[in-house]
Amino acid sequence: MIRLAFRNLFQNKIRLVISVGGVALALLLILSLDAVFSGVERQITAYIEHSGADVWVSQADVRNMHMASSSLPDSIEGKMKYVPGVVSVTPILYLTNNVVAGDERNLAYIIGLPENAEFGGPWNISSGQSLPGEGGVIINRNIAEKSGIALGDEVKILGKEFKVTGLSEGTASQVNSVAFISMKDFEKMRGSYDTISFLLVKVGDGESPEVVAARIQSQVRDVTAQTRDDFAAQERQVVKDMSTDVITIMNMIGFLIGLAVMALTVYTSTLSRRRAYGMLKALGARNTDLYLTVLAQAILSVTLGFLFGLALTLLLTVVVPLFGSNLALEVSLLSLLKVGGVSLVIAAISAMLPIRQIAGLDPAMVFRGR
Amino acid sequence: MSLARRNLFQDKTRLALSIGGVALAVMLILVLKGFLTGINRQITSYLDHSPGSIVLAQEDVVNLLGATSLLPEGIIQKAETIRGVNKAIPILSQFVILDLHDKKQPAYMIGYDQKQGGGPWELSAGREPRLKREIVFDRVFAERHDLKLGDQVEVMDKDFTIVGLSKGTTSWMTSYFFIRKRDAEELLLASDATSFLLITTSDGANMDDILRRLNNISDVNALTKEKMAANDLNLFAKIFSAPLKLMVGIAFLVGTMIVGLIIYTATVERQREYGVIKAIGAKNYFLYQIVLTQALFASLAGSALGILLANGAAQWIMSARPQFLIVFDPVDSVQALLAGLGMALIASIFPTRVVASLAPAEVFRK
Numbered sequence: 001m002i003r004l005a006f007r008n009l010f011q012n013k014i015r016l017v018i019s020v021g022g023v024a025l026a027l028l029l030i031l032s033l034d035a036v037f038s039g040v041e042r043q044i045t046a047y048i049e050h051s052g053a054d055v056w057v058s059q060a061d062v063r064n065m066h067m068a069s070s071s072l073p074d075s076i077e078g079k080m081k082y083v084p085g086v087v088s089v090t091p092i093l094y095l096t097n098n099v100v101a102g103d104e105r106n107l108a109y110i111i112g113l114p115e116n117a118e119f120g121g122p123w124n125i126s127s128g129q130s131l132p133g134e135g136g137v138i139i140n141r142n143i144a145e146k147s148g149i150a151l152g153d154e155v156k157i158l159g160k161e162f163k164v165t166g167l168s169e170g171t172a173s174q175v176n177s178v179a180f181i182s183m184k185d186f187e188k189m190r191g192s193y194d195t196i197s198f199l200l201v202k203v204g205d206g207e208s209p210e211v212v213a214a215r216i217q218s219q220v221r222d223v224t225a226q227t228r229d230d231f232a233a234q235e236r237q238v239v240k241d242m243s244t245d246v247i248t249i250m251n252m253i254g255f256l257i258g259l260a261v262m263a264l265t266v267y268t269s270t271l272s273r274r275r276a277y278g279m280l281k282a283l284g285a286r287n288t289d290l291y292l293t294v295l296a297q298a299i300l301s302v303t304l305g306f307l308f309g310l311a312l313t314l315l316l317t318v319v320v321p322l323f324g325s326n327l328a329l330e331v332s333l334l335s336l337l338k339v340g341g342v343s344l345v346i347a348a349i350s351a352m353l354p355i356r357q358i359a360g361l362d363p364a365m366v367f368r369g370r
Numbered sequence: 371m372s373l374a375r376r377n378l379f380q381d382k383t384r385l386a387l388s389i390g391g392v393a394l395a396v397m398l399i400l401v402l403k404g405f406l407t408g409i410n411r412q413i414t415s416y417l418d419h420s421p422g423s424i425v426l427a428q429e430d431v432v433n434l435l436g437a438t439s440l441l442p443e444g445i446i447q448k449a450e451t452i453r454g455v456n457k458a459i460p461i462l463s464q465f466v467i468l469d470l471h472d473k474k475q476p477a478y479m480i481g482y483d484q485k486q487g488g489g490p491w492e493l494s495a496g497r498e499p500r501l502k503r504e505i506v507f508d509r510v511f512a513e514r515h516d517l518k519l520g521d522q523v524e525v526m527d528k529d530f531t532i533v534g535l536s537k538g539t540t541s542w543m544t545s546y547f548f549i550r551k552r553d554a555e556e557l558l559l560a561s562d563a564t565s566f567l568l569i570t571t572s573d574g575a576n577m578d579d580i581l582r583r584l585n586n587i588s589d590v591n592a593l594t595k596e597k598m599a600a601n602d603l604n605l606f607a608k609i610f611s612a613p614l615k616l617m618v619g620i621a622f623l624v625g626t627m628i629v630g631l632i633i634y635t636a637t638v639e640r641q642r643e644y645g646v647i648k649a650i651g652a653k654n655y656f657l658y659q660i661v662l663t664q665a666l667f668a669s670l671a672g673s674a675l676g677i678l679l680a681n682g683a684a685q686w687i688m689s690a691r692p693q694f695l696i697v698f699d700p701v702d703s704v705q706a707l708l709a710g711l712g713m714a715l716i717a718s719i720f721p722t723r724v725v726a727s728l729a730p731a732e733v734f735r736k
Contacts, residue, residue, distance in 0.1 A: 014634060014720060022391075022627040029398075029620050036613045059559070061527030067465040067476045067544075069438070071559035095438040100430060107436055107605060159429025159589065175609055190440055195559055222527070238467060238474040242543055245691055250617070253398045253683075257624050260391035264628065268384055268635045316616075327613065353383070 005296035008273055016301075019265030023305025023346070024312060026258030027339050031313040033250045034335035036174075037243045039317075039328035043173030044239060045232040047109065050123040050170070053090070053200030054209040056231040060222045063234045065094065065109075066175075070197045072223065079220050080199060085212035087204045090119045093186040094197040099139055099179050100156040101147035107176040108139070110157060112186025112197075119200040122180055127151055128166030132180045138166035140177040157181065158189050174327045201225075255342055262305075262350035266298045270354035274361065282363035290358045295351040302347040306340065373643075374663035377636045385668070388632035392672025392713065393679050395625030396706045399618050400680035401687075403702050406607075406614055408695030412541035413606055414599040416480070419491040419538070421459060422568035424581065425598050429589045432601045435478065438464065439565045442589050449567055452583045454575035459568040461488045462554040465544070466526060470515040476544045477511075479525070481554020488568055489548045495519055496534030499550050506534035510692040511545040525549070526557045542693045568595075622709055625672070629717035633665045637721035645728050657725045658718075665714035665721075673710030677703050 009016055044066055048056070057080065058070040080089045093112030098105040113121055113132060121131050126141045128151045137155060144150065144167055154161045162181060171178040187193050203212045209227040216225035226234070270277070277290055310331070317329040378385055417425070417434055426449055428439040441460075449458040462481035467474055482488035484498045494509045496519045505525070507517060512535055522529045530549065539546040555561050569592070571580055577594070584592035593601075637644070644657055684696035 012638075015631065018627050018631040018634065022624060022631065025620055025624045025627060029617060029624070032616060032620065033613070036616075059526065061469075061524065062467075063469065064467040064474070066467075068467045069464045069558060073559070097431065097437045098433070105432065156430055158431065159591070174613075191442065192440075192560070234474070238476065241474040242476065245542060245694070249401075249687060253394065253401070257391065257394045257398065257621075260387060260394055261624065261628055261631075264384065264387040264391055264631060267387060268631070271381065271384070272635070272639065320616075327616075 005293045005300060008269055008293070008297050009300055012269075012272075015265070015269065019261065019269075019301055020304045020308055022261035022265070023258050023302055023343075024308035026254050026261055027306055027309035027343060028312050029254035029257065030251050030339050030342065031309055031331065031335060032316060032329060033247060033254075034338070035313055035317065035329035035331050036327065037239060037247065038330040038332045038335065040174055041236045041239045042330055043328055044175065045235045046170055046173070047111075047178050048228060048232045048235060051200055051228065052119040052123075052202070053228055054203045055201040055213045055216065055225055055227055057199035057201060057216060057220075057223050057225045058197075060224055062224055063226065063231070064238055065198075065231075066235055066238060067096075070094070071195045072197070072199065074194050074196050076220060076223060077196065077199060080201065080216065083212065083215050083219050085203050085207040085215060086201055088118055088202040090114065090117050090200040091183070091196040092117075092120045092198050092200060093183055093190075095190075096176065097158055099137075099143070099177070101144075101149045101153070104147040106143050106147065108143075108179040109176060110186070111178060111180050112183040113180055114183045119202065122166065122168035122171060122178070124169040126167050126169050128164070130166060132165060132182050132185075134182050134184055135163055136165035136182070137162035138168050138180040139164055140172040140179075141167040141169055142172050143177045160185070160189055251338075251342070255346065258305075258342070258346045259349055262298060262302060262346050263353055265301060266294060266350050267353050267357075269297065270294055270357055274357070277358055278361050278363055281361055287359055291351075291355050294354045294358065295347070298347040298351040299344070302343045302350075306343045309339070310336070374660045374667070377640055377660070378664050378667060384632060384635070388628055388668050389672045389675055391628035392625045392669055392710065393675035395621045395628065395713075396673045396676025396710060397679040397683060398621040399709060400677065400698065400702055400706050401683055401696060402614055402617055402621070403705075404680065404684055404696040404698045405694070406610060407697040407699055407702075409541060409543070409606065409610065410603050411697060412543075412695055413602050415538055415541075416478075416546055417595045417599040417602070420568055420595075421487045422457075422570040423577070423595055424569040424571065424584065424592055425595055426458070426567035426569055426584055426590055426592045427565075427598075429591050431591055432593060432598065433605055434463070434566065434598055435465070435602050436605050440560070441564045441567065443562065445564065445567065445587070445590065448587050449569060449584060452580065454571050454580040455584075456570040456572045457486070459483075459486045459488045459570070460551065460564040461566050461568065462551050462558065462560070462563055463565045464554070464558060466557075468523070468525065470517075470523070473515070475511075475515070478544055478546050479554060479557075480546060480548050481551040482548060483551050490534065490536035490539060490546075492537040494535050494537045496532070499533055499548060499553075502550070503528060503530045503553060504533045504550065505530035506536050506548040507532050508540040508545045508547065509535040509537055511540045511547075514693065528553075528557060540693050541695065542691070545693075622713065625669070625709070626713040626716045629665055629669050629672070629713050630720060632668055633661060633717055633721045634724070636664060637661055637724050641724070641728065644725055648728060654726050658722050661721045661725060662714070662718050665718045666711070669710040669714035669717070670707065673707050676710075677706055680706075
């Protein structure tokens, strides 16, 4: 019966291509949306992951960076050095604003770095300086290219002109990029000199970041101390919590479309084999055998559709960035398992319609030439 | 044409499945577009309803959302001395992430002075914040997190009491909440700070002149509310357009494949009949018409059903998840029908090739 399912499926190549392609595209809807959000999760945590800090210290109850604001009195930096396990502290200033190059406006995390900052600077410089001096800015290479900006050109941030002294890699996402300026410029721009946004803490060799974070939390008032991993997880959680409903709705629509395509394919294919199924029935095949054939056919089609959909998604992850988009797609194992499960459900449901056809098939029909 | 109709209607289940498949694809396209239109409306809701016609921001700040603005000290007095300016209403605003029931909820905090304005424009219950650590939450947002009047909610480590519930101040992505400006200053450790001034003008004042004079003040940027709303829309359009286009493109391909499958199957099944018609002198052009008519019918019927389904789905989504606003533009429906037409044309390519390559004599050999 499995061989019959194979033959049914592969006999008409064009129908096979259309059905597998249709299911693949429906599954691609689910896979690619998941991949878009997974990509955003990775991009949004890139700065935190590459900061080099083991512990991030922020204003009390501020557990995020994206869409958040943190203000700490600069005196906290001094207190931090008395916490056992802390070997180095780098303060940074942060706000979200536009980097303006001509008519182009690009939203960016603006990071103010102290002179000779140990942590929190750009982690991959493609050209120019690795830390911003006064009047200088390091911006993302892709953003610079799109805006027609090169090293030595000027961009504006909050109305002040900055000379591009470095171009960084891996600092742009679908949402924003990261631009680095000196802390002195940041303070001048904001007209505020006694607050900082975050403290990036390095712990000593052999010290656990979790333990040091807990010590900071208990010894320093009005701060929230989180390990780098915890802080990044909090950022990912924002994307997850924001996207859950959207993903659910899109998944439902993708599922229904996949189901319609698959039901249509299995139904038309079974219909065109009515005589063959009638013949098998006349020869003594039981309904169960024929049901299994249809089910096997549906599972095979959906499996091929799943693999093709996955291949298309992987292709998109490579192709989309080539078009200069900052949209990064990332296929996660969880998404694969979910879509795999959805595929099986589609196969099972779509096989039910032809099963009714087969059950109602009269074996004598074949002899009547219908 | 009656042949095309008979081909299509002979198997009603197949026809229903194909129309249903196209309808789902069109529904997806419409829901995605309606979703984007809804986001756009929600994004500008504060600017659409707040007082004044001009917004004064920090130099080079052109957005309300997505950018941080801090105006220089003494700016209110400076702005109010400008001819044509009636009132300058200060607000201190900032995105914050609220942790509500283990869920991360981005929200846009507006710190304002109740006497001056700039707060919620419609309350469904309660009152505006008058006392220390009082807050107005969006009604839908509060419902989602099981919060009601009198409940406490933590914002940046400080407990606030909900004294009012506002309407029209939420979206799936974020929600506005309103507190006293002084409380916002305390939260942001920025006493007397102001992010934006909402400027009302005297009757008959020349807007261009006022903008020019305001922009002469150093370190500020004055722009109309409409311009700032448009900038916010552009900013979010940039973020959402790529994934949205990807989804719409896939939905279009799915619809095309469904119509292609059904028309191809119908054509192959009727190969002998087409051969007979050819053998008795019908031109290929006539057969193409039959194939295309079938494709057009399936696509347009699917598109029309898709439009109905999209409206139903939108209503269902908005009642189940009130934070979503899905708005259909009549142009979208026309575009959906055009998409259906495009699907039909593309889907006809394969079946017409089958018909074109058909040898009329074939039918007599079988």
